[in-house]
Amino acid sequence: MDSPFPSRLAGPGRPVSVLLAGFAAALVLPILLAFGITLWQRAEADRAELEKTALEAARSAALAVDRELAGLSTALQVLTVSRELRDGNLRGFHLQASAVRDRLGLQVLLRRRDGVQLVNSRREWAEPLPRATLPDLDAAAWEHGRPVVSDFFIGAVSGRPLFSVQCPVRFGDGREAILALSLPVERIRQVxxxxxxxxxxxxxxxxxAGKVLARTTRQDEFVGQPTMLTLRAHMGGQGGTWHGTAAGGVPVLAAYAASQFAGWRVIVAVPVQQLTAPLRRSANLLIGAVLAVLLAAGLLAFLFARSIALPLQSLAKQAAALGQGEKLRPAPARVREVGEIAQAMVEASRRLRAREAELRTLNAGLERHVEERTEELVLANARLRQEAEERERAEAQFRQAQKMEAVGRLTGGLAHDFNNLLTVVIGNLGLLRRQLGPEAPERLLRAVHGADEGARRAAELTRRLLAFSRQQALAPEPVEVNRLVAGMSELLQRTIGEEVQVETVLAGGLWRALVDPNQLESALLNLAVNARDAMPEGGKLTIETANAYLDESYARTREEVKAGQYVMVSVSDTGTGMTPEVMAKAFEPFFTTKPVGKGTGLGLSQVYGFAKQSGGHAAIYSEPGQGTVVKLYLPRLREAGPAPIPPTAGTAEPLPAAAGRGETVLVVEDEPMVRDVAAAALEEAGYRVLLAAEGPAALELLEAHPEIALLFTDVVLTGPMNGKALADAVAARRPELPVLFCTGYTRNAIIHHGRLDAGVELLNKPYTGAALAAKIRQMLDAGAKRG
Structure with missing residues (x-):
């Protein structure tokens, strides 16, 4: 071929590839071709001879099996002419069958067409015999009227692999039966x-049926097993051969021949290894010849190599110098290809040095880029982790909000109807108690008191449900928490008993809180009762106040917590404490560790709902055996000005049952029973009552009766307007008229974000008649003072 370099550098001579290729082709290929053809011819001849021998062996074995079966058929036919059999002497025939068994080793079986055995040489005479039949074989025997051979089966009496030769017989009296010779399959194996x-x-x-009846090897393993599908597919004719795989995955040359007497197939399997043994010997001869040829070729190659050794050694030195980065110089060579390679290496050396300098520059820039990219990836990874954590927290908060929304909807629906019913029950019980008077039978008074107590407990349960679901009406106001806690000390001590010591730790300079004081008192009382139950043998209850700041890191890990300043009230006990599993569920509604009937599971959930609805936070810290601390974080009030002093818990007297002075009160209530209870209570208190079931009717009464002194309306009304809309319409006509709302539950009419609208007077259902009369008296007197 033409060289890309000057001929003065390539040197004289022909290409070494041409010389070596011509030598190898001239020496090795004819020898390999001749040996390969000879080996193939020898292998084909051996294979054909082995197939012929195997097929002859299969035919010979099939003839031997037919001879054995023919002998058995002859023995069977001899038995069919037995006098005892013809006369129906079955006992005598059993003796003959036993003699045949003892002399020839053949088991004799006589059975009716329905399978009932009459004689079996394996059993003694009159011994019970099982039913046995071979339906297909019996049918063939009756059809042909001559002996037929069965396939493989398991004997009903012996339980062994058997085959049989059988034919039909008739007794002298015309009865028909099947006479069979039963033999173990080992008899065919011996053949x-x-x-x-x-x-x-x-x-x-x-x-x-395609099952193995007998084998010369591994008989017990394969007898009765079906042959492979590929094997059965090749046994369609009277004889033949095929190549396949025997059991165990051994390649074999197989030949088969059909048994003319029974329709069986006799198979001869020859391992292919026996066929390939001569081929391997021939291959060994070929390999030896090839080695000899290679040795001769090596000697010739050595002679050729001497003519190109020195140029190649020089080329190797240049390659080593190129690897070390040295500068190469052109050197002439006797072989043209060697000279071309040497010239190419010189050019490559020059280019490599230039490329090396370029790579050093690129590598420095790449390292800087990798460092910058690594820093970006680290920052991006940190952002992704933060986003994943925030997404998980948001999903958890969303699930909690959904749960709270579901509980709130359920609680609101229950509270509205349930509180209406409780208002009716409590109101009527109050009227009944007043009608009975103190002279009524004590048993009747106890019954009325028990019913009233049950109704009040139901009302408290509904209130707690509303508190947990954050649906209760709160009236937040500025509260001095230290004063409230100090005022509750006596009540708490009376409530939890003398076994528990109550201690208060009040912080100096405590901020004021914006919270509903009545609900805060109820929450603290709930916590004190829970703490008492956790200290059955007594202990110490500590109520502590402090200013607290919840930072951003704390808020990110807590649901619905906003960072900021709070007034903290903690209630701690020295009781049994909680496990982490119990503490995780403590705020859930209806969860309690108390025995059945000892608690509703709503105490802590009410505290939790109150704190959340107030815009604060509740947290539990507990360890088993170390007691429990519940902390309430209440929103701080930042507006300046004096705070009202809350009433001392437990010391305030109930509102007096003030009598009316004949004032007219308009009662608007869509529930008839509740309306009747309110009317009866007010009339009994000395008020004149006008009743309406909906807003338009109430407005008509207001126009017709200017003497109406107060409007008492339910917030939730049927008809075109609710209680708030009715109050707005009344205010447009008579702005000075006092309005008292009542409700068992409402979301947005007069309560927004869980808090009463400014200037709204509300009486929660269920209420007593005395509370209703006292509230109306209080509002009328306050209006009179302002007037």
Whole structure:
């Protein structure tokens, strides 16, 4: 070929590839071709001879099996002419069958067409025999009227692998039966063993159903097993051969021949290894010849190599210098290809040095880029982790909000109807108690008191549900928490008993809180009762106040917590404490560790709902055996000005049952029973009552009766307007008229974000008649003072 470099550098001579290729082709290829053809011809001849021998062995074994079966058929036909059998003497025939068994080793079986055995040489005479039948074989025997051979089966009496030869017989009295000779399959195996197959060959008999009847090897493992599908597919004719795989995955050359008497197939399997043994010997000869040829070729190659050794050594030195980065110089060579390579290496050396300088520059820039990119990836990874954590927290808060919304909807629906019913119950019980008077039978008074107590407990349960679901009406105001806690000390001590010591730790300079004081008192009382139950043998209850700041890191890990300043009230006990599993569920509604009937599971959930609805936070800290601390974080009030002093808990007297002075009160209530209770209570208190079931009717009464002194209306009304809309319409007509709302539950009419609208007077259902009359008296007197 033409060289890309000047001819003065390439040197004289022909290409070494041409010389070596011509030498190898001239020496090795003819020898390999001749040996390969000879080996192939020898292998084909050996294979054909082995197939012929195997097929002859299969035919010989099939003839031997037919001879054995023919002998058995003859013995069977001899038995069919037995006098005892013809006369129906079954006992005598059993003696003959036993003699045949003892002399010839053949088991004789006589059975009716329905399978009932009459004689069985395996059993003594009159011994019970099982039913046995071979339906297909019996049908063939009756159809042909001559002996037929069965396939493989398991004997009903012996439980062994058997085959049988059977034919129909008739008794002298015309009865019909099947006479059979039953033999173990080992008898056919012995026939195969007597054939004397060469070592390594396997002879087998496959019955008409495709199951192995006998084998010269591994008989117990394969007898009764179906042959492979590929094997059965090749046994369609009277004889033949095929190549396949025997059991165990051994490649074999197989030949088969059909038994003319029974329709069985006799198979001869020859391991392919025996066929390939001569081929391997020939291959060994070929390999030896090839090695000899290679040795001769090596000697010739050595002679050729001497002519190119020095140029190649020089080329190797140049390659080593190139690897070390040295500058190469052109050197002439006797072989043209070697000269071309040397010239190419010189050019490559020059280019490599230039590329090396370029790579150093690129590498420095790449390292800087990798460092910058790594820093970006680290920052991006940190952002992704933060976003994932925030997303998980948001999902958790969303699930909690959904749960709270579901509980709130359920609680609101229950509270509205349930509080209406409780108002009716409590109001009527109050009227009943007043009608009975103190002279009524004590048993009747106890019954009325018990019913009233049950109704009040139900009302408290509804209130707690509303508190947890954050649906209760709060009236937040500035509260001096230290004063409230100090005022509750006596009540708490009376409530929890003398076994528990109550201690208050009040912080100096405590901020004021914006919270509903009544609900805060109820929450503290709930916590004190829970603490008492956790200290059955007594202990110490500590109520502590402090200013607190919840930072951003704390708020990010807590649901619905906003960072900022709070007034903290903690209630701690020295009781049994909680496990982490119990503490995780403590705020859930209806969760309690108390026995059945000892608690509703709403105490802590009410505290939790009150704190959340007030815009604060509640947290539990507890360890088993170390007691529990519940902390309430209440929103701080930042507006300046004096705070009202809350009433001392437990010391305030209930509102007096003030009598009316004949004032007219308009009662608007869409529930008839509740309306009747309110009317009866007010009339009994000395008020004149006008009743309306909906807003338009109430406005008509207001126009017709200017003497109306107060409007008492339910917030939730049927009809075109609710209680708030009615109050707005009344205010447009008579702005000075006092309005008292009542409700069992409402969301947005007069309560927004859980708090009463400014200037709204509200009486929660269920209420008593005395509370209603006292509230109306209080509002009328306050209006009179302002007037």
């Amino acid at each position: 195969l063993l007597d054939e004397g197959a060469p070592e390594g060959w396997t002879l087998a008999v496959v019955d008409g």
